[in-house]
Amino acid sequence: MKIAKVVVDVPASQTDKIFDYIIPEHLDSYIEVGMRVIVPFGPRTIMGYIIGMSDESNVKKLKPIKDLMDISPVLTPELIELGKWVADYTLSFYISAFQAMLPQALKATYHKSIERLADQFEDDQLNKLFDGRDEIDTQELLDVGFDMNRIKKAEDLGELKIVYHVGRKETYKKVSMIKRQMTEVEIDQYRAELSNRAKKRKEIVDYVAQLDEPITFKQLLNEMHTTRQTVQPLIQDGVVNIFEQEIYRNPNGNKQFEKTFPLPLADQQKQALTPIVDDLNRQRNNVYVLHGVTGSGKTEVYLQSIERAMQLGKEAIVLVPEISLTPQMVNRFKGRFGDEVAVMHSALSKGERFDEWRKVQNQEVKVVVGARSAIFAPFQNIGLIIIDEEHESSYKQEDHPRYHVKDVAIKRAETHMCPVILGSATPTLETYARAQKNVYQLLEMPDRMNQASMPEIHIADMREELHAGNRSMFSTMLVDKIRERIDRGEQVVLFLNRRGYSTFVMCRDCGEVKTCPHCAISLTYHQKHHLLKCHYCQHQEKMPSECPSCQSDSIRYFGTGTQKVEQAIEAVIPEAKVIRMDVDTTRRKGAHEKLLAQFQNKQANILLGTQMIAKGLDFPDVTLVGVLAADSLLNLPDFRSSERTFQLLTQVSGRAGRHELKGEVVIQTYSPEHYSIEYAKQYDYSGFFKKEMSLRKAFQYPPYFFMTLITVSHENPIRAEEVTRVITQLLEKHLSENSKLLGPTPSPLEKIKDRYRFQCMIKYKYEPEQKQVLKRILSYYEPMIQKEGLQIQIDLQPYQLM
Numbered sequence: 001m002k003i004a005k006v007v008v009d010v011p012a013s014q015t016d017k018i019f020d021y022i023i024p025e026h027l028d029s030y031i032e033v034g035m036r037v038i039v040p041f042g043p044r045t046i047m048g049y050i051i052g053m054s055d056e057s058n059v060k061k062l063k064p065i066k067d068l069m070d071i072s073p074v075l076t077p078e079l080i081e082l083g084k085w086v087a088d089y090t091l092s093f094y095i096s097a098f099q100a101m102l103p104q105a106l107k108a109t110y111h112k113s114i115e116r117l118a119d120q121f122e123d124d125q126l127n128k129l130f131d132g133r134d135e136i137d138t139q140e141l142l143d144v145g146f147d148m149n150r151i152k153k154a155e156d157l158g159e160l161k162i163v164y165h166v167g168r169k170e171t172y173k174k175v176s177m178i179k180r181q182m183t184e185v186e187i188d189q190y191r192a193e194l195s196n197r198a199k200k201r202k203e204i205v206d207y208v209a210q211l212d213e214p215i216t217f218k219q220l221l222n223e224m225h226t227t228r229q230t231v232q233p234l235i236q237d238g239v240v241n242i243f244e245q246e247i248y249r250n251p252n253g254n255k256q257f258e259k260t261f262p263l264p265l266a267d268q269q270k271q272a273l274t275p276i277v278d279d280l281n282r283q284r285n286n287v288y289v290l291h292g293v294t295g296s297g298k299t300e301v302y303l304q305s306i307e308r309a310m311q312l313g314k315e316a317i318v319l320v321p322e323i324s325l326t327p328q329m330v331n332r333f334k335g336r337f338g339d340e341v342a343v344m345h346s347a348l349s350k351g352e353r354f355d356e357w358r359k360v361q362n363q364e365v366k367v368v369v370g371a372r373s374a375i376f377a378p379f380q381n382i383g384l385i386i387i388d389e390e391h392e393s394s395y396k397q398e399d400h401p402r403y404h405v406k407d408v409a410i411k412r413a414e415t416h417m418c419p420v421i422l423g424s425a426t427p428t429l430e431t432y433a434r435a436q437k438n439v440y441q442l443l444e445m446p447d448r449m450n451q452a453s454m455p456e457i458h459i460a461d462m463r464e465e466l467h468a469g470n471r472s473m474f475s476t477m478l479v480d481k482i483r484e485r486i487d488r489g490e491q492v493v494l495f496l497n498r499r500g501y502s503t504f505v506m507c508r509d510c511g512e513v514k515t516c517p518h519c520a521i522s523l524t525y526h527q528k529h530h531l532l533k534c535h536y537c538q539h540q541e542k543m544p545s546e547c548p549s550c551q552s553d554s555i556r557y558f559g560t561g562t563q564k565v566e567q568a569i570e571a572v573i574p575e576a577k578v579i580r581m582d583v584d585t586t587r588r589k590g591a592h593e594k595l596l597a598q599f600q601n602k603q604a605n606i607l608l609g610t611q612m613i614a615k616g617l618d619f620p621d622v623t624l625v626g627v628l629a630a631d632s633l634l635n636l637p638d639f640r641s642s643e644r645t646f647q648l649l650t651q652v653s654g655r656a657g658r659h660e661l662k663g664e665v666v667i668q669t670y671s672p673e674h675y676s677i678e679y680a681k682q683y684d685y686s687g688f689f690k691k692e693m694s695l696r697k698a699f700q701y702p703p704y705f706f707m708t709l710i711t712v713s714h715e716n717p718i719r720a721e722e723v724t725r726v727i728t729q730l731l732e733k734h735l736s737e738n739s740k741l742l743g744p745t746p747s748p749l750e751k752i753k754d755r756y757r758f759q760c761m762i763k764y765k766y767e768p769e770q771k772q773v774l775k776r777i778l779s780y781y782e783p784m785i786q787k788e789g790l791q792i793q794i795d796l797q798p799y800q801l802m
């Protein structure tokens, strides 16, 4: 008897194991490890992944697999092992790990229906509902509000049964193709028999007579300037044959990518490339930290390393943060490697993403450029993994499974014996510290390309501006410099940090800030409908005309959204033409690209935007970058806020003066003396690194200590706190004395969607038992998680401490 080992699609502690199923004979010759299957599970029918096979089982009463969902495996043997490893290292379920590795389109859908077993129901309403039919969808019952207990009763009487269905979401795009069917001789004959009046038809016959390859039906209609009806008789008469062919959806439309060729490398680029190529040639597995200032030519090093990997017949994965997966970035890879590149990011539709993934699965591409989840690309012969902007916090998945892409990359690189490149102008402290200890290999590129110097950074002290009577959001210096650029026909990038700096509403008389009644965070003012909205839940309310607490009418919105900045610029500098880039203006597909193209064509002098313009952009005429409020990041309740401020300021400044023209930067702040601003001003990465490391050491933060964050949430705040307290006590008992436990405390975001949140933090150096203890705690609480809506999140490498 052949047995399949299956992980089932039920994310819960009790089902987080491997189940045995019999492989029925009729499936035996098709079935392979890594395929999706449909299996019975209790009374239900669900999807599962085959992760192994065997000839025997310890379980007595096994059920057979019902059906296969794939004709070729969706998981490679390597990915199955990787999935198990991810589940273990993030404390998540197997099923969650596997699903995170595959495109959304491969998730199963479920629905139930009711099948009639008796001719007549005792319950007359059921007779009416079924109306002679043998099967109806349960949705129909729910729609009319039918009492499910009555179904249960009829089921007990044996009158009906509930049937479970597993459906699929993936769809394949097809096009109609036309192929010549007759031989040349037959066609000549056919043509001769056509009446002289059928002029158009003769023309089409002539056209198809010389077709050797199939073409799309659409192409035929276009080239012949004709219609379906005119071609129809030719199909009927068997001159041509029409058939459906599957094609990949093409997210790039008809866009042509201009071919680029390897540039002769600068010395610093050569020095970086040499050891990488050496590793490629010898199949050595090193982790490189490519620390290169903005504009130092890191991308060219990536491109030439990939080229070498491809020459060796290998594949490459390039990870880019979601927000910098700009058309510019995609162009650079498509331009060099053309159709060998698949692109995966969230701006693609589900179908497009599925198709890009299938190009990898079908071994039709050699390179993947993508956001976080592209690390799971099903390549089988990886030669190189690159993580660009490795410091980006979006590389950490903040949902089950909470993996960091760097860990997965390093794991896969060990399996494939290949190098990893972590590139950044501002590596994380964790990464750089490892490079200093020679765990990773450090490659430095301290100079910009094109002999460009780093732009000079000026600090505008906004407190002084206020004292001098300037109440606007722009310092005098920034306004003057913007005017200068406009006069000279140069361009400006203005950056507004979105997080912590949205439009909140405050009373000038009493200081009251309007907050969400469900989430305890400030509401955001939306000008268009004059509404206050919460960014965590669905809550919205009208903008009040007077303060709810002191009735004063000087209630105003504060802080700034990009929209408000845009209006303010236009008020101060009427001749400025502004392109605004934020979530609102880039929602539509292709909008992002269009706006950047407009800026590139100099249809505007100012590009104003949020995080999405902080990286990757390379425009020769940008000579001024303005940071409107450097403080907003500094004041978040997070030990990494200084590091993030330093990184962001460095990145944004890097957008100026990248080519011949010299650049300048103006940073506006209320705390100019803060070290992260001062070091950013000097471009002093190593100074910042030393200072920040000493603070991390003093306060026992990473990279000196590891951290685990446990967040408990419940509708009842007392319950949430109580559970957090018990967990803290359990941990205290089981962890070593050297570890530190902080908590229970309310989370910085105390309430989200009407759930109260408490947390407890572990700081430790060495704690080999930790995972086991946490697993036991989770399974102890499992019944309460299932029944009373308790939630426990464990993050073994937290990046969001809110």
Ligand SMILES: Nc1ncnc2c1ncn2[C@@H]1O[C@H](COP(=O)(O)OP(=O)(O)OP(=O)(O)O)[C@@H](O)[C@H]1O
Binding pocket: 263, 264, 265, 266, 269, 292, 293, 294, 295, 296, 297, 298, 299, 300, 425, 449, 450, 615, 616, 618, 654, 658
């Ligand atoms: N060897 C070279 N010769 C000439 N120009 C080069 C060379 N390498 C890179 N460049 C050019 O220098 C500019 C900066 O390079 P690139 O964008 O790769 O830098 P980067 O380090 O990736 O920057 P950032 O971190 O800011 O994204 C680009 O316009 C690029 O085309």
Ligand SMILES: [Zn+2]
Binding pocket: 507, 508, 509, 510, 511, 512, 547, 548, 549, 550, 551, 552
């Ligand atoms: Zn008030």
Ligand SMILES: [Zn+2]
Binding pocket: 516, 517, 518, 519, 520, 534, 535, 536, 537, 538, 539, 753
């Ligand atoms: Zn809310």
